[in-house]
Amino acid sequence: MEIIEHSDSDGDKSVEDIDLRGGSPSMSEQCSVALRVKSLSSAWQLGKALRLDDYVIVGFVAPSDSAAMNRLARQLLNKWYRRLGSQEKNVLMTKLLQDYNIQDFNEGLDEISKIICTTPDLLDLSQRIHLTAPEILQVMSTSVSFPLTLIRHIVIQMLQEWVRHGGTRQRLLEIAQAFHFNDLADKIATAMEHHQGFKDPFSHGIIDHDGGELKLDELDIRVSIPAGAIPKGMRSVVTLSVPSRCPSKIPLKDGDVLITPVIECSFTQELLKPATVALPHCIHPEQHQDDLRVSLYTKLGPGTFGYRSLLPNTSRDVHISEDMVAFPTRHLQLWALSSSDVHRLQFTCEVFQPLFMLPSQKSRLRICIAHPCNRHPADICRRQGSLLExxxxxxxxxxxxxxxxxxxxKLWCLSDSEKVQETVPVRCLLNGEGNTFNFELLSSCAEGGAKSICLRIEKGTSTLAEQQIPTSTEVEPDYGVSYTRGRIKFASDNMLKQLSGLVSAINDSHHLGYQLGFSHSAVEKYLDRADSSASSVSSSGFREMLLDWRRRVRPSEQVNKLRLALEKAGLSHTAEVLFQES
Structure with a gap:
């Protein structure tokens, strides 16, 4: 295995949108953390893990009554005075007494300690006598009583301060894993999976000496960890995810291009026995030849990656099929497969149009050109609810x-009367990035009709892809109006309300969600909420799922697509009742 040095640029992983990190921890989750912290030293370690300033932590731990503060101040002064050299005692003591306007040298330390009554007083004194926060806490632990209830109150205060400054569930999960709070880590990971704003494919599982399996069902990714891969007595909650904009984390060699998603795992130790990883690849099915070159990048530690060739001339443990690849690895922290055979890679082009367009409006297209492992086009679909258009x-x-x-x-949009062209940087595609282009054509669709636009992708004199793209006009209907006679033209508010009353069983609701095009994790986020029960799903979540589906389907197609989804979900009788009543 070749070792590659690579500077980590993750930093604090701060993002503007907290929802993208699983949202803010709930009060229940914060209390669950506090219940597990049973000593002042553990509280200090937690505060450091939360990246709170040292003196902020001291402020939470400092006693609230003035008498205890006086005693603590005297202990701190004694510690400071004892470590002074004989020659500097008089000089520094005189300066300190002058700072506090005290004349009596012999009683000086007692007089200063009586002045220290509040936390700001204590922090000011500590800076004057150059005591660090850890030193202050060390003195506190021996001179101040800290019952368990007080320690938990301190932890809650620290957590609330951290949350006010943008603390996220994702970071709290990392802390729970580091402190081996397994039950809490499992609880937080589950909450993240169900959080509506958390878009990354994400799952978690528990592994121990007997092994275990991690999987991302929506991407068909599996990690099988054999028995004996981790030491006896070790048990961990481990997460698996495909983070957004992750390709830049892999230090690709010149000429290499990713052929799988970049997978991130919270388990950072080297396994005693290799795990077997199976995941989809994006090599063209006709290009699986004996000379195919495939390499594995795995993160070994901070700033260090391993690189090794899997194909050709590798062991029989590597298997590649038309759309999947399986291989062994002892390192799970971060990994991806690459190839230097760029001509075997299938890139993607996806075309979107505004859901509603008046006949007088110009034709507009949003075109996404992306690396096949890039989730940029999928993210556009997932953000439908937040798009203005x-x-x-x-x-x-x-x-x-x-x-x-x-x-x-060169990306071309061609019609009978015009040509519009944009340039797509190849380097961006090879680096795993996505490119979005907004085309506005001069002409508009005919009244009540449709228009065909030719989309062409060229490289030099070669045409890589060409396809006719149909565009048409459609006006947003008044969903509050229900049709009482004639053909049903769209999914009205009343229709969706009736459907919510007809479908509530857990299996039926889930199967319908899948047929409407939602992923497994998205359906879980909609249907498993506070108002769900052991026999029925969340009514508010089910209604929200139907509205989000309607928001991304053209009105003229809604009825047929909804009927088909009901039939495929095994709800044909419901479809008959719904469309008869509607």
């Missing part, structure tokens, strides 16, 4: 391959 996918995903790594791509 809802969009929908016009055509199936267009796939194409690059003949070389040189020369940028």
């Amino acid at each position: 809802p969009i929908y996918q016009v055509a199936t995903v267009i796939k194409f391959s690059l003949e070389s790594k040189e020369e940028d791509l």
Whole structure:
């Protein structure tokens, strides 16, 4: 294995949107942390893990009554005075007494300690006598009584201060894992999986000496850890995720390009026995030849990656099929597969159009060109609810391959009367990034009709892909109006309300969610909420799921797509009742 040095640039992983980190920890989760902290030293270690300033922690730990503060101040002064050299005692003591306007040298320390009555007084004194926060806490632990209830109160205060400054569930999960609070880590990880704003594919599991399995069902990723891979007595809650914008974390060699997603795992130790990883790849099915070159990048530690060749001429433990690859590894912290055969990689082009367009409006398209492992187009669909202008996918995903790594791509939109062109940087694609282009054509769709636009991707004189893209006009209906006669034209508010009353069983609701196009994790976030029960799903979440589905489907297609989804979910009778009543 070759070792690659790579500077970590994650920093504090701070993001503007807390929801992208699992949201803010609940009060229940904060209390669960406090219940597990049973000593002042553990509280201090937790405060450091929360990245609170040392003196902020001291402020929470400092006694509240003045008598205890006086005694603590005297202990701190004694510690300071004892460590002074004989020559500096008089000089520094005189200066300190002058600072506090005290004349009596012999009674000076007692007089100063009587002045220290509040936390600001204590912090000011500690800075004057140059005592560090750990030294102050050490003295506190021997001179001040800290019952368990007080320690827990201190921890709650620290956590609330941290949350006020943007503390997230993701960071609290990392802390719970580091402190081996396994039950709490399991609780927080579950809350993250169900948090509506948390978009990254994410799961968790428990592994011990008997092994275990981690999986991301929506991406068909599996990590099988054999018995004996971790030491006896060790038990950990481990997370598995595909973070957004992760390709930059892999120090790819010149000429290499990713062929799998970048996977991140919270287990950082080297396994005693290799785990078996199975995940999808994006090599063209017709390009699986004996000379295919595949390499594995794995993070070994801070700033250090391992790099080794898997194909060709590797062991029989590596298996590659039309769309999956499986291989062994002892390092799970961060990994991905790459290839230097760029011409075998299938890149993607996805085309979106505004959900509603008046006949007088110009034709507009949003086109995403991306590395196949990049989730940028999927993120656009997932953010539908937050977009000012809802969009929908016009055509199936267009796939194409690059003949070389040189020369940028040309993206053309062609109609009968005009040509619009954009340049797609090849380097960005090879680095795993996505590119979004907004095309506004001069002409508009015909009144009540449709228009076809030719999308072409070129590289030099070669055409890599070409497809006709249909566009049409559609006006947003008044969903509050229900049709009482004639053909039902769209999914009205009343129709969705009736459907919410007809479907509440857990299995039925989940199967319908899948058929409507939502992932397993998204369905869980909608349906497993506070108002769910052992026999029925959340009514508010089910209603929200239906509204979010409607928000990304053209009105003219809503009825047929909803009927088909009900039938595929095994709810044909419900469909008959719904559309008869509607």
